[in-house]
Amino acid sequence: MSRHGSVRTTAAVFSLISICVAHVVLYARAQANTRGFISIDCGSPPSAGYVDVVTWLPYVPDAQFVDAGVSHNISAEHAGMIDLKLPRLYNDLRSFPTGARNCYTVRSLTPGTKYLVRATFLHGNYDGLGPGGLAVFDLHLGVNFWQTVNVSSVSDTFQAEIIAVVPDDYVQVCLVGKKGLGTPFISGLELRPLPDTLYPVVANASLSMAVHGRYNLGPDDEKPIVRYPSDPHDRVWKVLANLRSWNPANTTGTVRYVAGDQFEVPSAVMQTAATVDDGFSLRFYWGAYESNKELDYFAVLHMAELRRLNGSEARICEVYLNNGLWYSKPFSPEFRYSSSMFGMVAGSTEYSFRIEPTANSTLPPLLNALEIYVMVPTAERATHGGDVSAIMAIKAKYEIKRNWMGDPCGPKIYLWDGVGCNYAISSAPRITSLNLSSNGLAGEITTLLSNLTALQNLDLSHNSLTGNIPEFLA
Known part of the structure; x- marks a missing residue:
């Protein structure tokens, strides 16, 4: 996070391996390509997409990426900074007053691609509590800890940025609250694909780097x-x-x-x-x-x-x-x-x-x-991709309202209610049991359950399900 460390006298300088090469052909700068850019204005109205007047990049509302939280506008006194000094995305935010972990799921990514992921924050006294409404919370990239966000001012902007290889066609950015330390919130979320040649120290999904400055x-x-x-x-x-x-x-x-x-x-x-x-x-x-x-x-x-x-x-x-x-x-x-x-x-x-x-x-x-x-x-393994796709489809099908946010199996402390997983040392966790009893499920038993290929135990009792039992459950 750009505020989480202090460069006090000027900046830093480090180990030197000069990569300046004399008398070589210069890189021809092509027109900037924004393909793959994803820009999300968190907390904005569902129909309020726009083009930023400084970068000319399009921003979209966050409703399609998250199914929890509460939208807010910042206070009028802080809104005066918007357009004058700050981008429009700081005008609103989404807070998460309930749930230990709340996540954005961003899809349609290119697996194995290196991404710059940036989260932005401005409290703006949105809750009218002044300094009493400030917060400390953690950010996770998927199942891995990213960094702690310490919002110590209602008027300062904060940015957290990480460069990481995304192994799947989606990524989850999660806000994890700390008991007694305020309500997590977020103003914006941006993803930018990077060429493999940039920052080669980040070569695979096991190691990422967060911006200190x-x-x-x-x-x-x-x-x-x-x-x-x-x-x-x-x-x-x-x-x-x-x-x-x-x-x-x-x-x-x-x-x-x-x-x-x-x-x-x-x-x-x-x-x-x-x-x-x-x-x-x-x-x-x-x-x-x-x-x-x-x-x-x-x-x-x-x-x-x-x-x-x-x-x-x-x-x-x-x-x-x-x-x-x-x-x-x-x-x-x-x-x-x-x-x-x-x-x-x-x-x-x-x-x-x-x-x-x-x-x-x-x-x-x-x-x-x-x-x-x-x-x-960032070496902790996420749940098997096929299992994630299946359980997310089941969640959408039955409109399940539980703490089903982020990765189903990890970290273990945030294991989804009713979900049991097998954790192997050398492979991704698999969903092996699913208890959906007394969840108010209605309609036929969905064949989506068959996509949980490692499932060994399933409990659908005390619901209002109808129709025949599918063959895969017989």
């Missing part, structure tokens, strides 16, 4: 965030406020990246940078989320020279982490070519970095952009 360095504090269409992948690049010791640098020329670049930072971000006075180092530090030194981080440092240097000038730097040399080789950014240095960071509650000019450098260090991610294990 993604920053654009160098512009003044009033510059708006950079996202789509400037970034065709619709990543949100926020401005990191310059310190007095920083000097902004910029260019109007296009900053390109090479073919096969693993990050594809947009030119609008790379056209600005932060630097310092001659003879000084560029320093910054950031703290681990909740001071947890057990967390693993992945950090990316983006650099590009913004003016053509003359023959007597050189910008050559080294990076230090917590007073130790981080990368053995000095590096020098290329003119209007994006270079990215990246690596894993772990084992500390605070990370202090400095970029130092080498003895033969005539210019101070420079940094254009920064990304920091928390590595999130």
Whole structure:
């Protein structure tokens, strides 16, 4: 979540493996393709689809993705910020005052594809309780913990973002309440497919990474965030406020990246940078989320020279982490070519970095952009896909009103009422028993039950079912 960690002095910089390749064919930027983009305005009226006036992306109401919760508008005093400073999706929200776990199910995805999933939040004093209505709750991506959301202000926006490989043709984003810590809510949910070549550290569904911070360095504090269409992948690049010791640098020329670049930072971000006075180092530090030194981080440092240097000038730097040399080789950014240095960071509650000019450098260090991610294990298996499809169809057929939200079998603490599962070590959980007694079921016994191919026990007693017993139950 963009608020869950603090980058206090400027940003972060990490292990350096330069991927700048000289004299190669530049990647030709095609017109941004929004195929596969899904943009959901949570809590909006069912017929209130619209096109965002900044991104020109279409947003749809959330009714088709969730069957629980209560829609609200934010208070009038906070609604004045909408259109002036904030996107329209913040105008309303959906809260979940009941149920331990409430989930959005987004379908028609491409299995095995890497997605950027972003959840957005603005309390906006929707309940009239002021600070008393604030909340702390967890987000789950499917059956796996994503992160904790701590809404500490009625007027601040919050974003939680994760990059993950989605193994199925659907994904579930769940809000999990914490007893006594307020009512979970959500303002917006966005999914953006990413090319396999981007962020290769996320190679499969067992490991994801949540955004700790993604920053654009160098512009003044009033510059708006950079996202789509400037970034065709619709990543949100926020401005990191310059310190007095920083000097902004910029260019109007296009900053390109090479073919096969693993990050594809947009030119609008790379056209600005932060630097310092001659003879000084560029320093910054950031703290681990909740001071947890057990967390693993992945950090990316983006650099590009913004003016053509003359023959007597050189910008050559080294990076230090917590007073130790981080990368053995000095590096020098290329003119209007994006270079990215990246690596894993772990084992500390605070990370202090400095970029130092080498003895033969005539210019101070420079940094254009920064990304920091928390590595999130997502290896817990979801229920067998065929079982999920079958039980969801049964739920819809009989309009079952239970705590049937999210994955049927996992996590075990949220196992659906009346559902029993078998948990094998090397395969997905299977639904092996189903108790639908005394649920007010009416009509014929549906053949959809036959699609639960691992089912061993079924109880349909004390309902108003009619017709013959299907052959598969005989």
